[in-house]
Amino acid sequence: ETTYLKLTNRGAPPLGVVEVFFSCPVVKVLKPISLLKAGKIKRIRGIAYCTRMSPHTANRLTDSARALLNKAIPDIYIYTDHYKGAESGKSPGFALSLVAESTTGMLVSAECVAQAGDVPEDVGLNAAKLLFQEIARGGCVDSLNQHVMMLLMVLGTEDVSKLSVGSLTPYSVEFLRHIRDFFGVTFKVKADAATSTVLLTCK
Numbered sequence: 769e770t771t772y773l774k775l776t777n778r779g780a781p782p783l784g785v786v787e788v789f790f791s792c793p794v795v796k797v798l799k800p801i802s803l804l805k806a807g808k809i810k811r812i813r814g815i816a817y818c819t820r821m822s823p824h825t826a827n828r829l830t831d832s833a834r835a836l837l838n839k840a841i842p843d844i845y846i847y848t849d850h851y852k853g854a855e856s857g858k859s860p861g862f863a864l865s866l867v868a869e870s871t872t873g874m875l876v877s878a879e880c881v882a883q884a885g886d887v888p889e890d891v892g893l894n895a896a897k898l899l900f901q902e903i904a905r906g907g908c909v910d911s912l913n914q915h916v917m918m919l920l921m922v923l924g925t926e927d928v929s930k931l932s933v934g935s936l937t938p939y940s941v942e943f944l945r946h947i948r949d950f951f952g953v954t955f956k957v958k959a960d961a962a963t964s965t966v967l968l969t970c971k
Contacts (some may be wrong), residue, residue, distance in 0.1 A: 769791075769792075769793040770793075771791070772789070772790070772791040772792070773788070773789070773790050773791075774788070774789045774790075775787070775788055775789075776788070776789060776855065777817055777851075777854075777856075777857070778817060778819060778849070778851045778855070778856065779851075779856060779857025779858075779859065779861075780820075780859045780860060780862070780863075780881075780882075781856060781859060781861065782878055783857055783858035783859040783860055783928045784819060784855075784857030784858065784859045785857045786858070786882020789910075790920065793863060797924075797925055798920060798923050798924040798925065799924060799925065800921075800924050800927040800928060800929045801917065801920060801921050801924065801929040801930065801931055802930050803828075803874065803908040803909070803917075803930070803931050803932060804908070804914065804930060804931075804932045805872045805874075805908070805932070806870055806872065806874050806906060806907055806908050806923050806932065806965075807870035807871035807872030807873075807874060808868060808870060808871050809841060809868045809869070809870055809876075809903060810841075810843065810870060810871050811841070811843040811844070811845075811868070811869050812837055812841060812843065812844045812845075812866060812867070812868045812869075812899070813844075813845055813846070813847075813866070813867050813869070814833070814844075814845075814846040814847070814862075814864060814865055814866040814867065814895075815831075815846065815847045815848075815849055815865050816829035816830045816833075816846055816847070816848050816849070816852070816862070816863075816892070817848070817851065817862065817863060817864075817943055818849075818850055818851070818860075818861070818862035819850075819851045819852070819856040819857060819859070819860060819861050819862070820851075820852060820856050820857070820858075820859065820860040820861075821860045821861075821862060823848070823850040824835075824848050825888050826848035826849065826850055826860050826862065826888075827848060828887075828888035828889055828892065829846075829848075829862060829863075829864045829888045829889075829891060829892040829895075830846045830848060830864075830892065831889075831892070832888065832889040832890075832891075832892030832893045832896075833846065833864055833892040833893065833895055833896040835841075835893070835901065836893060836896040836897070836900075837866075837896050837899075837912040840900070845939045846864075847865075861881070861882055862882045862888060862891065863879060863880060863881040863891065864879065864891060864892050864895040864926040865877065865878075865879040865895070866878050866879070866895055866898075866899045867894065868899060868902075868903055872908075874908045874909070875900070875909075875910075876902045876910045877899075877902070877910050877912070877913070878895060878898035878899035878901070878902050878910065879895065879929070880892075880894045880895035880897070880898060895946055901955075902934075902935075905934025905935060906932075906933075906934045906935035906963055906964055906965040907931075907932045907934040907965045907966070908931060908932050908933065909931070909933055911934065911937045911940075914933050914936065914937060914939075914940040914943075915940050915943040917931050917933075918940070918943060918944065918947060918955070918968065918970075919943075919947070920943060921955075921968070921970050922947055922951050922970060926971070927967070927971070928961070928969060928970075928971045929970055930967065930968070930969050931967070931968045931969075932966070932967055932968075933965060933966050933968060934961075934964070934966070935964070935966065936957075936966055941961045942956075947958075948955060953970055954970075955968050955969065955970045956968070956969040958971070962971070
């Protein structure tokens with residue numbers, strides 16, 4: 769059995785409905801994590817989508833993001849996805865998700881979703897800027913997924929797990945307190961001034 773993920777419906781707020789089908793085999797044991805080297809960014813991938821709008825909207829998102837991203841790296845590919853009818857919900861909208869992959873296999877992501885009054889060019893540019901900010905933070909995981917990695921470290925086998933992250937977000941700091949209270953596990957946190965990153969260790 770393999771892991772399977774399929775997006776069947778995509779919708780924008782407030783009346784959009786998202787439907788995702790996910791299947792994976794049962795994982796009996798989580799292995800210890802050791803992610804210490806972020807590496808250098810070698811490629812960027814993304815998906816620009818729009819619902820109940822002109823398909824050209826996704827192209828405008830892509831063009832504005834690439835205008836900034838191509839200044840840093842040539843290997844960029846952004847897919848465009850247009851949803852209409854029953855699979856698009858009842859609200860128009862658009863967004864851009866970007867993922868940067870490093871030479872060590874680390875993934876850093878960023879996303880920008882249109883708000884009322886936004887134009888595709890601004891959303892695409894903001895998504896690219898957010899991705900650059902996440903890369904500049906350093907570490908092996910982006911700020912939005914710091915807490916996910918912490919949870920996996922706690923739920924793993926009784927061995928040492930290590931993770932290099934950028935500066936801890938307020939949410940991550942509070943999450944560390946929850947881990948201490950619910951699991952009785954305290955992380956060792958060590959700042960690395962040379963790389964402006966933080967090394968998290970738990971056992």
